[in-house]
Amino acid sequence: MATLLDSRPHALAFRDAASVALGLAAFGVTLGVTISALGFATLPGLVGAPVVYAGSAQLTAVTLVQQGAGLAVVVASAAVVNARMLLYSASLSPRFSGQPTWFRWLAPHFIVDQTYLLANARPDLDPRTFRRYWGCLGFFVLVVWSSSVATGLVVGPALPEMPHLAFVGTAMFLGLLAPRLTNRPAVAAAVTGGSVAAVVGFVRPELGIVGGAMAGVLAGSAVRR
Known part of the structure; x- marks a missing residue:
């Protein structure tokens, strides 16, 4: 079993990413539509998806900007929403500690709820296999997320006026909160x-x-x- 996993970490990562793709895509499309409905240009939304790489933080940021908040408040609020990533990072630190320097600097960008949970379910991967698995997993999830947000941004302007979208952010956060x-x-x-x-x-x-x-x-x- 270990030999099979060692030779195919990319296939394992693809299978794991596929297991969360549907929920991730639904969130991404909704976020893209919401960004469009709030009056933001398409380019910032497209860039924000892979750069911010956190739907709740991006939603918080665009909502506050739309309300006229200053840069410091926007950054502080997004940081508060994403504070759980500090706990995720601490939990994953043993898996990253023995990795090359370039990996320790770049790979944490892929830490989100989905990748954290999926990686924790694979404790049997050796450091080299984990490095390949994590890179592929992060890439696959990033592709799903960015393309979903892009779809929402493109579809958003074609949809009829939906004033209830002002409550989408609240609904999303309630959905994330309830299971906890x-x-x-x-x-x-x-x-x-x-x-x-x-x-x-x-x-x-x-x-x-x-x-x-x-x-x-x-x-x-x-x-x-």
């Missing part, structure tokens, strides 16, 4: 963070995400203690 509400600290963080974000966002829309995130972290920590 498995204990009291998580529920406390979600309820507090959502409430504070709504109140702060009503007064200062560009600060809603940052304020809600900070309040949610504090509430979750307090309940856990």
Whole structure:
């Protein structure tokens, strides 16, 4: 079994990427349509897909820019939304530590929810095989994601006016949040963070995400203690 995996990490990566492609494509198309509906040009959306490489952070950024937020607030909010990547990186660090320098610098760009979960399900790969697997996996997922966002950007202008798209961002985040509400600290963080974000966002829309995130972290920590 190990010999087969060693000789075909690209096939393994393709199979794993295919298992998440449908959900990833649906998210990407919806994000592309939303970016188009918010009035952004096609080029920034196309460039943002592979460069930002994080749908929730990109959605946060374009929503705040559309609301008139400054650059510092946009960057800080996107960083807060993507803070979980720090935990993913720490968890994957043993798999990256023995790799060449170029890999340790470039490969972390491919860390997203899907690649993290898929790589964690392959603990039996040796360092060389993991390097090939991770590169192929990241590339395949990136192709699916970028092409899906591009499709949404192209299709968006041809769709009829849909004012309800203003709520797409909220719906997406709720969909990501619901499966994680498995204990009291998580529920406390979600309820507090959502409430504070709504109140702060009503007064200062560009600060809603940052304020809600900070309040949610504090509430979750307090309940856990």
